[in-house]
Amino acid sequence: MSAMRSAFHFTVFLGLWVASVMAGEYPKTIHAYRGTTPVLDGVLSPGEWEDAEDFFHDPTWNSDFQPVKEGSDFSLHGWVKNDGVNLYFAFDVTDDVIYGADIERWLPAENPKANELSREGWPWFGDGIEIFCNPENTWNNTTRKETRGDGTSWKVVCSTHKSRLGGVGAGGLLEGEPRSSETAWNNYQQWILTGAMQAAVRIKNKPAEGSGYVIEWMVKPDPCLKLKDGSFWNWAMGSVPMGLNIEVQDLDTKASGAGSWANFHHVDYWAAEAGKKELLARWGTLVMEPSAKSLNGVINIPSSSPADFELFQNAPNPFNPTTRISFSLQTAQFIRLFIYDMIGRQIRILLEGVQQPGRHQVQWDGLDEAGKAVHSGVYLCRLDAKEGLRVKKMIMTR
Numbered sequence: 001m002s003a004m005r006s007a008f009h010f011t012v013f014l015g016l017w018v019a020s021v022m023a024g025e026y027p028k029t030i031h032a033y034r035g036t037t038p039v040l041d042g043v044l045s046p047g048e049w050e051d052a053e054d055f056f057h058d059p060t061w062n063s064d065f066q067p068v069k070e071g072s073d074f075s076l077h078g079w080v081k082n083d084g085v086n087l088y089f090a091f092d093v094t095d096d097v098i099y100g101a102d103i104e105r106w107l108p109a110e111n112p113k114a115n116e117l118s119r120e121g122w123p124w125f126g127d128g129i130e131i132f133c134n135p136e137n138t139w140n141n142t143t144r145k146e147t148r149g150d151g152t153s154w155k156v157v158c159s160t161h162k163s164r165l166g167g168v169g170a171g172g173l174l175e176g177e178p179r180s181s182e183t184a185w186n187n188y189q190q191w192i193l194t195g196a197m198q199a200a201v202r203i204k205n206k207p208a209e210g211s212g213y214v215i216e217w218m219v220k221p222d223p224c225l226k227l228k229d230g231s232f233w234n235w236a237m238g239s240v241p242m243g244l245n246i247e248v249q250d251l252d253t254k255a256s257g258a259g260s261w262a263n264f265h266h267v268d269y270w271a272a273e274a275g276k277k278e279l280l281a282r283w284g285t286l287v288m289e290p291s292a293k294s295l296n297g298v299i300n301i302p303s304s305s306p307a308d309f310e311l312f313q314n315a316p317n318p319f320n321p322t323t324r325i326s327f328s329l330q331t332a333q334f335i336r337l338f339i340y341d342m343i344g345r346q347i348r349i350l351l352e353g354v355q356q357p358g359r360h361q362v363q364w365d366g367l368d369e370a371g372k373a374v375h376s377g378v379y380l381c382r383l384d385a386k387e388g389l390r391v392k393k394m395i396m397t398r
Contacts, residue, residue: 032053032088034083040198042215055270065267070375072377078090084290088216090215091217096252097256098213119185123157128161130247133224134153135225136152136227160213197217235290251265252265271283322363337349342378348368
C-alpha cells in the first residue's frame with residue numbers, strides 16, 4: 001500500500017493528475033506545449049524533448065491482462081509537445097523481450113491471420129503503442145465502441161515489427177480501430193500513405209541501451225485533429241482540450257501470456273478503468289497549448305538564467321554498480337533526493353534535509369533501502385525542492 005501511495009504522489013507531481021478543463025471524464029491531464037520540431041529518426045537526441053511535457057508508465061495505468069511487476073520487464077517514458085504546426089509524441093520503452101526480434105512471430109489460436117496487413121489482421125498484435133484521440137471532444141456514456149475513425153476521433157497503431165509502409169518485418173504505423181469500418185480503415189491508410197501521420201521506430205542496441213525500443217510520432221492537424229466546429233487545430237486557438245488515451249502492448253513468448261486472451265503478456269493504458277478503454281467518455285485529456293512550458297508547475301524546464309535548483313544527469317550512465325548524482329542550489333533550502341523504479345516504487349532515499357547553496361554530489365551504490373542490490377533496468381532519480389522538482393532517467397546494467 002505504501003508503494004502505491006508513493007507512486008500516486010509521484011504521478012501527481014509529474015502533472016498527470018492536474019485539475020483543469022477535461023475532455024473525457026477520467027481525471028488525467030497532460031499538456032502539449034509549444035516547442036522545437038523534433039527529428040523523426042527514433043533517436044532521442046540530447047535536448048530534443050526537454051521542452052516537452054513527459055509522463056511515465058506507473059501503477060495508475062490500468063491493465064487488461066497480467067500486471068507489470070518489474071520495470072525491467074516493461075516500462076515507458078513518454079513525451080508530448082507541438083511545434084506550432086504539428087503534434088508530436090515520443091516513447092522510450094524498456095521491454096525485456098521484443099516480439100519478431102528476440103523471438104519468432106508466433107500466432108495466436110484466436111486469429112492465425114493476426115499479422116496480415118488487412119482488416120482480418122490485428123494491427124495491435126505485437127509490441128507497440130496505440131494512440132486514441134478525440135479532438136472533437138464529444139462522447140456519450142452508453143456506446144462502448146464509438147470511435148469514428150476520422151479526424152474527430154481515432155485510434156492508430158505503431159508497431160515494432162510491421163507497418164503499412166514497410167510490411168511485416170519493419171516497424172511503423174498501421175491502421176487501427178474500428179477495423180469493422182471500411183471508412184475508418186481507408187482514412188487511416190490514407191493518413192499513413194500521404195504522411196499526415198508519420199513515425200520512426202528503432203529497436204534499442206543491446207547491451208548499451210538495454211532491451212526495448214523508441215518511437216517518435218508526428219500527427220498533422222489537417223486531417224487528424226478535427227474539432228467540433230469542423231475546423232482543424234492550430235496554435236492561434238489558444239488552449240484546446242482533446243480526449244486522449246495511450247495503450248501499450250507487450251507480447252512476449254506464448255508461454256509468458258498463458259491464461260490471457262491471445263496470450264498477451266501486458267496491455268496497459270494511460271486512462272480509463274479496466275474494461276472501459278474503448279469509451280471516449282473514460283479517456284483522459286490532452287491540452288494543446290499555444291505557448292512554451294513555463295515554471296508554473298511544470299518540471300524539467302530549460303532556462304538561460306540560473307534556476308533556483310537543478311538536477312544534472314548522473315555519471316556514468318549506464319552504470320554498474322555505482323553512479324554519481326549531482327545537483328545545484330542557488331539558495332539554502334530543504335530538499336529530498338530519492339530513487340524510483342519505472343513502475344513507481346520508491347527504491348532509496350539518498351538525501352533529505354536542508355542543504356546550502358552550491359553544487360552537491362551524492363553517490364548511489366545500486367542498493368535499495370534494505371541494502372539489497374537492485375536489478376538491471378531503468379530508474380528515476382528525483383529531486384524535490386522549494387520551487388518544484390526535477391527528474392532524470394538512469395540505466396543500471398549488471
